[in-house]
Amino acid sequence: MNCVKIRPCELKGSIKVPSSKSLGHRAIICASLSEKESIIENVNYSKDIKATCSGMSKLGALIIEVDNSTLKIKRQKVVNNEKVFVDCNESGSTVRFLIPISLIEKKNAVFTGQGKLAYRPLDSYFNIFDEKEIKYSHPEGKVLPLEIDGKLSAGIFKLPGNISSQFISGLMFSLPFLDGDSVINITNDLESVGYVDMTIDMLSRFGVKIENNDYKNFHIKGNQKCRGINYKVEGDFSQAAFWLTAGILNGDIKCEDLNSDSLQGDKAIVDILKKMGGRLDERNFTAKKSETHGIVIDASQCPDLVPILSVIGALSLGTTKIINAARLRIKESDRLKAMTTELNKLGADIIELQDGLVINGKRELKGGEVESWNDHRIAMALAVAALKCEGSVTIRGSECVAKSYPQFWSDFKKLGGDIDEWSLGE
Incomplete structure (x- = not known):
């Protein structure tokens, strides 16, 4: 100590x-979902950002540190049926953003974390897993380690707006890449609107469109693709x-x-x-x-x-x-x-x-x-x-x-x- x-x-x-940790997470994730190379500048290598880089690497991204604040990133076409282990350290953004991303393609993934992260709620995702018949397991009284086995399918998703906007952002990072269109319905007033705005804006920069209907629901077309860009984190x-x-x-x-x-x-x-x-x-x-x-x-x-x-x-x-x-x-x-x-x-x-x-x-x-x-x-x-x-x-x-x-x-x-x-x- x-x-x-x-x-x-x-x-x-x-x-x-x-640089903004929130924008850094989002830029790294979008770049990692693009088959074309992106350059992300002015990255602050905090523990949370390192966790997201490590996690996206495990899920198929090639991330190269150019210097102490610049990353080159692109998606790799990896065919690998082995179980993937993602250590989120203590980053709530990492675990909540990357869980749905791991389900874009059928994958067996285990998410781990440190400290209080193992107890921070993931019920919003568990409800979706039950509806979509995605297999998952975690220790009694904790949410991590969380093992997931399955593939996310397009459709209608219901999420509360007063728990954490990270669940909404997590789905926004995954639903555009599924076969078929999806809708996210917000069941009560949305809090932390700014974080959802940042997610929609970042995806738009990378060429992915999300239709926002007054923060009550979000319409997302499937089969979209991220393009590579150069981006400096503010x-x-x-x-x-x-x-x-x-x-x-x-x-x-x-x-x-x-x-x-x-x-x-x-x-x-x-x-x-x-x-x-x-x-x-x-x-x-x-x-x-x-x-x-x-x-x-x-x-x-x-x-x-x-x-x-x-x-x-x-x-x-x-x-x-x-x-x-x-x-x-x-x-x-x-x-x-x-x-x-x-x-x-x-x-x-x-x-x-x-x-x-x-x-x-x-x-x-x-x-x-x-x-x-x-x-x-x-x-x-x-x-x-x-x-x-x-x-x-x-x-x-x-x-x-x-x-x-x-x-x-x-x-x-x-x-x-x-x-x-x-x-x-x-």
């Missing part, structure tokens, strides 16, 4: 935001959220490589911070130290922002309410409980609700020792909270940031962070 100790300080300067608003919040709390930070026209749902961080009173220039994504106030935040379309939003709420005047966030309980950790527990250790005043948080803001927290819950977004959010504490903050399990942002601690130092790192061993 690694630890970091952060002393209160100001962060100032410019930071090159890592900066990640999910990661920029930490630096923009840090700039507003105690600094002056410019985030580079962001796309002002991005479809990323977490671009919502810009509007949310501005509504709270943050001084944020949308032209160049510069955030400056500001007095902020509490507001009501609907997290249904941007659940990954909740950890850092709970930090800005804890350090804003008045009360911040985060609502429609129940899905945070089935992420890498129970993020509602994690942020309540750890920020309250630092002196915050947070009440945990079943589907959200009520945060009574303070001008400053006190500091102390906290746990990362082996969750990258919890660790990074707590690091930002440390900027506005009276004393130092020690974060245990700091190595978990490698899941999405391996260089986070070095970037923290580049901006002037006063930080010590050490290992406690296994």
Whole structure:
């Protein structure tokens, strides 16, 4: 286990935001489904992205690392009836995207994973497997290892919109390549719309069309093909959220490589911070130290922002309410409980609700020792909270940031962070 100790300080300067993990997954998958070569640039080799590369390689893609941020990718015509083993590590996107892809052609595949991923729900797929008579098995009380044997057939698919958009995206990556047309019907209001938009847009870039009928159903023609393209992955608003919040709390930070026209749902961080009173220039994504106030935040379309939003709420005047966030309980950790527990250790005043948080803001927290819950977004959010504490903050399990942002601690130092790192061993 690694630890970091952060002393209160100001962060100032410019930071090159890592490329979008969400778009990276999608670009790598689409390129892997094309028989023509694609070049994907500005790839951030986080653990999650590595898991998707490894998984798509097992499912028939040829992926070559050109340099430390560029991939050459194409589909190989492989005839192999052996059982395929796909290690998804701790990546929910990888397991939920790749399961349907493994069923485009009849295949016997075993999906494995680490940590909490083995318990994150896959019922939406299990229901489809039952309907389509696809054989599957998994241990009692866990969803991984999951063994699947069968082939997906075109047709009508029903999915809830309030569980995870990853199931919808997973089907979108597979249904266009089946014989026959398909429809995905959404049985209730769709949350995380931005992630579905990103999937449809990425597939379109690669020549695959999906008809969106007001997010209530999606019509998908079969027998489509991906074409090879050159694509540069844009900066990640999910990661920029930490630096923009840090700039507003105690600094002056410019985030580079962001796309002002991005479809990323977490671009919502810009509007949310501005509504709270943050001084944020949308032209160049510069955030400056500001007095902020509490507001009501609907997290249904941007659940990954909740950890850092709970930090800005804890350090804003008045009360911040985060609502429609129940899905945070089935992420890498129970993020509602994690942020309540750890920020309250630092002196915050947070009440945990079943589907959200009520945060009574303070001008400053006190500091102390906290746990990362082996969750990258919890660790990074707590690091930002440390900027506005009276004393130092020690974060245990700091190595978990490698899941999405391996260089986070070095970037923290580049901006002037006063930080010590050490290992406690296994």
